[in-house]
Amino acid sequence: MEDQCRVLAAAVETLDDVFYVYDADGKLAHWNARLNELFDLTDSELSGTAPTKFFIADDQEAVEAAIDEVFESGQTNVEARAETTEGVVTFELSGRLLMGDDGTVQGFSGVGRDITDRREREWHLQRQNERLTEFADLLAHDLRTPLAVTSGHLELAAREMSSEHIDAARDGLRRLEAIIDDMRTATREGALATAEQAVDIADVATTAWNHVETGNAALEPPPPILVEADPKRLLRLFENIFVNAVTHGPASDDHASEAEREASTEITVRLVPTTDGFAVEDDGQGIDPDEREWVFEPGASQAADGTGFGLYIVRAIAEAHGWTVRATAGERGGARFEFDVDADTTC
Structure with missing residues (x-):
């Protein structure tokens, strides 16, 4: 019997989920090491803790209702968010009533799954x-x-x-x-996004630049930036970003001759690494601060021949990879699109 108990205890400790047992008063009585890891608390700090203490304020009421339900009906399930050592985690929490041989309520047990x-x-x-x-x-x-x-x-x-x-x-x-x-x-x-793989953004961006009509615009040689991404979708993302930069380039100089305009570089585009991912910026006219969110909306376009879906598609591709994108001002006064890549997707 003792060997069986040891095996059972060892099995519980290997779970990726949180295992817990609360007594009849709703106080934490037993748990596995996963709970210590997620909340960086010792056994003495965890002992006797109320269930609601682990979760954010907005979800505590739902947890309290679930506790009432398990004591009334014998079981419960609820979702709640908690601040953990791994960030904000959404848990699916179960509860099953524990009864003694004499029919008295001993408490409840359950599992918290990420x-x-x-x-x-x-x-x-x-x-x-x-x-x-x-x-x-x-x-x-x-x-x-x-x-x-x-x-x-x-x-x-x-x-x-x-x-x-x-x-x-x-x-x-x-x-x-x-x-x-x-x-x-x-x-x-x-x-x-499917078919994600290790991709050098510099290679994809260079290929995309060669796919679009850039006129006298120039792309600075991009540095290597490795991410996990779908190459085909990433290619379309850069194509749309570059078309947007070239289309909304610097205002024309009415005093320049036609030869001067043809010989000049209309706009320069740069791809740069950032702390959270990468950014694409140009030295064009930039985007009005009041329109930096609007430009990602479907149908948004200031060009007479624009469809208004270019940057909307850029945002859709970014979100499909679990990334975020925002428009800001570039270091040279133009537009800058910053892509925050989830830490788990960088190589």
């Missing part, structure tokens, strides 16, 4: 569903105008055979195709 990653994945899925709803509304709105313009010009072209109207119709069709392409891309990129 479901933070699962909730993160569910959050991403919810965001994807929200995007699909946004796209359904935006599709009807954004396609109606170019379609109407195109139809009108084609009617005029059919009667007058004017090359001016035909060209206008072609421009409308090209814009329509660009919107559809970006809409389809944004839908695909809204899915969680």
